[in-house]
Amino acid sequence: MERKWSWSRGVIHGIFLVLSIAIIAPMWLVVSASFTAEEELILSGYSFFPQEFSMQGYEVILQYPVDLIRAYGVTILVTIAGTLASILLTAMTGYVLARKDFRYRRMLTFYVFFTMIFSSGLVPFYMLVTKYLHIKDTVWALIIPYLLNPFYVLIMKGFMDKLPHEMIESGKMDGAGEWRMFFQLILPLSAPALATVSLFISFAYWNDWWLGLLFIDNEQWVPLQLLLYRTMSSIEFIANNAQYVDGLVDLSKFPSMSARMALAIVGAGPMMFIFPLFRRFFVAGLTIGSLKE
Secondary structure (H helix, E strand, C coil), rough: CCCCCCHHHHHHHHHHHHHHHHHHHHHHHHHHHCCHHHHHHHHHHHCCCCCCEHHHHHHHHCCCCCHHHHHHHHHHHHHHHHHHHHHHHHHHHHHHHHCCCCCCCHHHHHHHHHHHHHCCCHHHHHHEEEEEHHCCCCCHHHHHHHCHHHHHHHHHHHCCCCCCCHHHHHHHHHCCCCHHHHHHHHHHHHHHHHHHHHHHHHHHHCCCHHHHHHHCCHHHCCCHHHEEEHHHHHHHHHHHCCHHHHHCCCCCCCCCCHHHHHHHHHHHHHHHHHHHHHHHHHHHHHHHCCCCC
16 A cells, blocks of 8 residues: 655654765765875865775775785684674573573573673783683684673573463473474574674674784784774874884875775775675564563
8 A cells, every 4th residue: 555645754754864864974985085095185175075086095004915814814704603603602591591491590680681780800801811711812812702792692582582482382292302492493483683693793703803902912813903903003103203204104195094994994894795684684683572562
């Protein structure tokens, strides 16, 4: 049936149109600035279309392609392995907390919620990773700390609370064990929540540079975001310390502003294309389970 036009619907569409433009415009400015010559950025500022097209910003950050490719490989490995392991542990924990026949579900739910509010601090966390787990300068230092997040566990629990408990009882009557019920019954029905939480987790792994800064000294395991962070620091040092680098670098032609925009594109580019693929599951996973019957 064809919907009739109304002023209220037009106002709502207009509000969302303005919000969409407010979100897209800064991203487009970043893309445009990354392809703009440094002199044009200094003289005219940012514009939505490059007045003088230039690839200088990308040439600066691609001077050492081997390091960039290796960092991309480390980040892709960490994101895929970490997301798969984390979503499995998160789903298992959320399923246990959602089981109405589990005696200690309330106590453990409070324990998970409590850890979301209070943390042990940076020093105990560093000692745990380096002195007890002994995973410093390994890929595990980039994966294990983010394996289980209490917020994602509560999201998964809220979704699984909506699944009828009668399905589990029917599975038991048919002779299915706990593992079979979880993998063949619960997980397929939790696809929207799994996709939503997986997206959150993959973003956390992809955008992380803090763990690499703390625990990675071996250049072999430097992730992409840490490499970009170091490059950004070098660009800022060159731009702010002209008296030390004069003669070594032609500062009048050095693309410090466009290079920073190019760094943002290189770091965020792949995830910008992945997010639309999971948009339908993302919305469903956030809204379902939020209302009580």
